[in-house]
Amino acid sequence: MRIQGHLFAWLAVFMLAVAVVYGLWSQEPVGTTALFLSFALSAMIGFYLIFTARRVDVGAQDNKDADVADDAGELGFFSPHSWAPLLLGAGAALAFLGPVFGWWFLIFTVPVMFVGLWLWVFEYYRGENQTQ
The missing domain is CATH 4.10.860 (DNA Excision Repair, Uvrb; Chain A)
Known part of the structure; x- marks a missing residue:
């Protein structure tokens, strides 16, 4: 590093x-x-x-004398698939269209963003990825 x-x-x-x-x-x-x-x-x-x-x-x-095998092993924890970032990104993309179509458009896009953010933050508290 x-x-x-x-x-x-x-x-x-x-x-x-x-x-x-x-x-x-x-x-x-x-x-x-x-x-x-x-x-x-x-x-x-x-x-x-x-x-x-x-x-x-x-x-x-x-380390200048290291081999490729020296970096083998577990690299860390990676989250499983999740649809929440897609929903959050779609809500943000639609929110950026708000100034184009009118600020009233944010009334519909901000709740989509909040739902996506909520699902992403709490994805380990429910469903198949729930931690014990």
Whole structure:
């Protein structure tokens, strides 16, 4: 994880240099803003990865003499299939159409989003995935 953190940190430095040069050279605010936001996102991810790498065990990717088999084993818990994110995404997509068709459209889309969010948050408290 440390290698990925340093990659994102160097990407952030590069994005900052590109944003400054582009902003001074082009005087175009939209592209300059996008490049500065890319710098901020890269810096945030790099900081998180470097900070987290200090608190977790060294992975096989951080060891130069590691084999592929050294990273084998259980990787963690992954949620089973769920229809709730699809419902939440559909509700959000319809909600973004609210300004197009009229703000009254949000009356129908906000409940769809809340139902999708409710189902996603509480999916382990009911049904076949209920934890004991």
